[in-house]
Amino acid sequence: MAGEAVAHAADAAHGAIDLVPVVAMLAAGVVAVPLFKRFGLGSVLGYLAAGLLLGPSGLALIADPASILHLAELGVVMFLFIIGLEMEPSRLWALRKQIFGLGMLQVGGCGVLLTGIGILLGFAPVVAFVFGMGFVLTSTAIVMQILGERGELSSESGQKIVSVLLLEDLAIVPLLAVVALLAPTGEDQSMLARTIGFAAAIGAVLLLIILGRRVMNPFFALLASAKVREVMTAAALFVVLGAALLFEVSGLSMAMGAFLAGVLLSTSTFKHQLEADVEPFRGLLLGLFFMAVGMSLDLGIVLGNWQIIALSVLCFMLVKGFAIYAIARVLRSSHGEALERAVLMGQGGEFAFVLYTTAVSAGIIDGPTNAIFTATVIISMVLTPFALIGMRYFMPRHVQSMDGVEAADGLTGRVLIIGFGRFGQIASQPLLAMRHSVSIIDNDTDMIRAAAQIGFKVYYGDGTRLDILRAAGAGTADLILVCTDDKVQTTRIAELLRDEFPLARVMARAYDRSHAIELVQAGVEYQHRETFESAVAFGGAAINLLGASEQEAADVIEGVRNRDQQRFELQLGGEDWRNLDRLLISNAQEQARESGVNVPETVAESAVARSAVVAGN
Structure with missing residues (x-):
């Protein structure tokens, strides 16, 4: 009996939780992500590579990637909740033209073209429609992560991309309805199901709006009065996951439910507390999502159908990118902005998996076809970071307009100031107050024109070039002030002045203590740290x-x-x-x-x- 009890206990302990996959995923993420970022490949590709290594096509430490993917989709849900917290209703209303104008134009245009490509690849029209429309839905997780890392979510171009992504997330709802309509089922039953589904979706949206406007703020105020931090964290997760669950059971997107909950709480006094509570879970689960996508890539299917998959990836990414670029240019975006949007949004996304799975359940496509479609989307997601790296070579170089700007030539001021940003502007005031003869150069034409509007004469010139220093009068100036805000540039100018104008007295703006030491060693007579x-x-x-x-x-x-x-x-x-x-x-x-x-x-x-x-x- 004792032996049996020990055996049962050992079995229970062994079956309680398997830590090997958990530890393996954490280790792979900790190693791969910093390594890929160090080589300029981005964190997303690091997670995807780590997942591919651990999945069935790699070391096979994770046998069921689908189960991981379902859990990890909560990372996308929480990410959209945080985005929603930044989108106050007034701000969202201001983006309505971009969401329903630009968004619908891009989704509709890309959908028509990709459906046509699917037909040319040999698929039946209905199957090609499902394939193409799934690929239209860009990966919200990848694009948002890249924009967040760059700090471009609030920029004008970033807001246009976010608007399109919101419309694409909304588009999954009618697309699922269309798939149900195309399914070979009884007409009466499908009509009844569609009617009930539509009513449930409208009811879920109205219920969440009512709860968000009337209940959530008093609810959080009551919990805050208890002053128990973990309860507030639990409440934040409850709101996010509850909204996601409400929309899921209503046939809508979980991510859209979380986003709407975030928008409704964006004006709440607890906004920042909610963001701080959700952020750690969002980061971990979003990383897990990318790893799960990498695990889901079945290299066996890819190798067995590599011709059609390679052709599909190439055609779909090129055609979708071309359509996005053309639409952006028609709507008067610059070449650089249109190109970046086309490359960034040229891949398929996570909602394609939902659409393809629904199509399988409806009998529109079979399992092997679903595997080909899924592999096409995943490979496109994997290729996106590489495409962004290659895009740098095709981006137009920024050319400054010289309208209203005069180049430095033959300046003879007693004092030469190099760099007229915030630091240089303040440093010049005592000199001008004492009526010293001051010459000023800078290499930012926008700043030069702005300075001219308030009465400052600033000449265009790059202080790191010896010919410009000579033209600016460095050889005859009694004193030279180096006020540039770039450490390397400032040190380079100081070294040039030391080597070519050894009699010049030089003062320089230092970034920090180590930079100040560099400047002293470069011959600067006086240096000062900018914030000391x-x-x-x-x-x-x-x-x-x-x-x-x-x-x-x-x-x-x-x-x-x-x-x-x-x-x-x-x-x-x-x-x-x-x-x-x-x-x-x-x-x-x-x-x-x-x-x-x-x-x-x-x-x-x-x-x-x-x-x-x-x-x-």
């Missing part, structure tokens, strides 16, 4: 608000400046960091004693250690 004084003043104001007198604040700030100067001189001389730490600890204790404050040695050491961490600032 403002940060010191800011800290002084902080201790004033906390009760320090003006004199106490002044003494503390002076101590900060002195310690910083000592640290800088020691680093410039290559002193050992341990000697630097000991000196700063001693100085911190001495300053505390002079101020009459008892500061234990460990506190002083801690303060110095913290300052050492940011010694590069």
